Amino acid sequence: MxxxxxxxxxxxxxxxxxxxxxxxxxxxxxYLRPCGEVRISSSWQGHKNRNPPSGEPGTDYAVITGTQIRAAANGVIVDRKDSTTTATGRYLALLADDGNYIRYLHLQSSTVPLGARVARGQVIAYSGASGFGSETGYGPHVHVSLWIGGTPLQLGFTNSVDFENYVExxxxxxxxxxxxxxxxxxxxxxxxxxxxxxxxxxxxxxxxxxxxxxxxxxxxxxxxxxxxxxxxxxxxxxxxxxxxxxxxxxxxxxxxxxxxxxxxxxxxxxxxxxxxxxxxxxxxxxxxxxxxxxxxxxxxxxxxxxxxxxxxxxxx
Ligand SMILES: [Zn+2]
Incomplete structure (x- = not known):
């Protein structure tokens, strides 16, 4: 043939x-986008252009609260926050097997425990709007930030890169x-x-x-x-x-x-x-x-x- x-x-x-x-x-x-082909309400560059600039530039995907969020890559859940406090609200952090670090912010809930190994495409959380001590600190969306070759503590939270440049x-x-x-x-x-x-x-x-x-x-x-x-x-x-x-x-x-x-x-x-x-x-x-x-x-x-x-x- x-x-x-x-x-x-x-x-x-x-x-x-x-x-x-x-x-x-x-x-x-x-990498897999968290919720498929949905509208981007604020780009990584948009986060950087804010006044003052975002402390953790990322991509905001506009999805209604309760939308499934899928892991971008195979990896391990290395950080998880379950309270709505601070600008991040609830979040999950994924250390991908390629050594890169990805955070999902403003969650409604997480479905995988700290230390869990996850597969690309696995549902790891549900989106929300959490932040600043509230379930509705923002409009509903999921914010995804990416660091190449290190953790945000090592590289600096502001030194994220544009996740959209790395999606499938x-x-x-x-x-x-x-x-x-x-x-x-x-x-x-x-x-x-x-x-x-x-x-x-x-x-x-x-x-x-x-x-x-x-x-x-x-x-x-x-x-x-x-x-x-x-x-x-x-x-x-x-x-x-x-x-x-x-x-x-x-x-x-x-x-x-x-x-x-x-x-x-x-x-x-x-x-x-x-x-x-x-x-x-x-x-x-x-x-x-x-x-x-x-x-x-x-x-x-x-x-x-x-x-x-x-x-x-x-x-x-
Ligand atoms: Zn954002």
Whole structure:
């Protein structure tokens, strides 16, 4: 059904097919939003812009009191407050397995005890509006704050980062047609810090993720090249392509990961020096499939600046 011959620039050629044992894998996303796709009533930047600035900048998700809150990642509950006092009200803190620290504020209640191991997507609390000694210290919402690589006590409460830059962006709405036109390339400025140690999808253009899609009757032969520039690379980053396997209705029923290519840091480790990465994949697709690429940062603070995706393909 699928025979894709992968060749990687700067690395030995690889071959793959979806039916080889061990190649089947589920695409790992980044953090899960607490309550799905809901309105953001105040952004992290909005918190920072307040006068005075928020002491714990985060993202406010507008949800009615009593909404389920799901864990962003696998990890351990390392702090829990059950009183409505102070600006935080009730809260939970999750130390994610990647070493990052996440707090959920203004809760109605928590459903997991201190020290509990939780799974990504598990319900850990119900949202509220608690704070300043009241159940209604705010309008109803959940505030999520994130610190990279340490606790807020170590890093400073004001040194949180924008959780929205780290949420899962695995695409859910396949495009009607291939997003990258035949024999063309797209270039865009991403300017985003990618999460450390988490596979994060790479967009083709803003809002588009898929490199190729094929239906049950169309066969597609092509080649894809991705170029990236990034700063803050002290160790390196990895790139790979995921093939989603679809059923006849276009729903995802499986996924297979292409072998990983590792891009080391450039020798010049000055803070603002750029590291360039290149990934190339000749492929042959047959059957309902779609491809997208992912990046995984091997050190914290890697900011991808510009992405160029080139694609040639032929259908039969
Ligand atoms: Zn807030």
């Amino acid at each position: 699928l025979i894709a011959a992968g060749g990687v620039v700067g690395a030995s050629a690889v071959g793959w097919d979806l039916f080889s044992p061990g190649l089947s894998a589920t695409a790992a996303g980044a 962006v695995e695409p859910s709405q396949p495009p009607a047609e291939d997003p990258v036109p035949l024999h063309q390339s797209t270039t865009y400025a991403w300017n985003t810090v990618v999460p450390h140690g988490v596979w994060t999808p790479i967009r083709v253009t803003p809002g588009q993720y898929y490199l190729a899609t094929t239906g049950s009757t169309i066969k597609e032969t092509g080649d894809i090249t991705i170029y990236l520039s990034a700063t803050g690379v002290t160790h390196g980053f990895q790139l790979r392509v995921i093939a989603d396997v679809l059923n006849g209705s276009g729903a995802k029923v499986g996924a297979a990961a292409q072998p990983v290519v590792e891009i080391p840091a450039t020798r010049d480790t000055a803070a603002n020096s750029q590291t360039f990465g290149q990934y190339a994949l000749p492929y042959f697709l047959s059957g309902p499939l779609r491809l997208y690429a992912q990046i995984r940062a091997l050190n914290p603070g890697i900011k991808v600046q510009e992405v160029t995706v080139k694609k040639n393909f032929w259908q039969s």
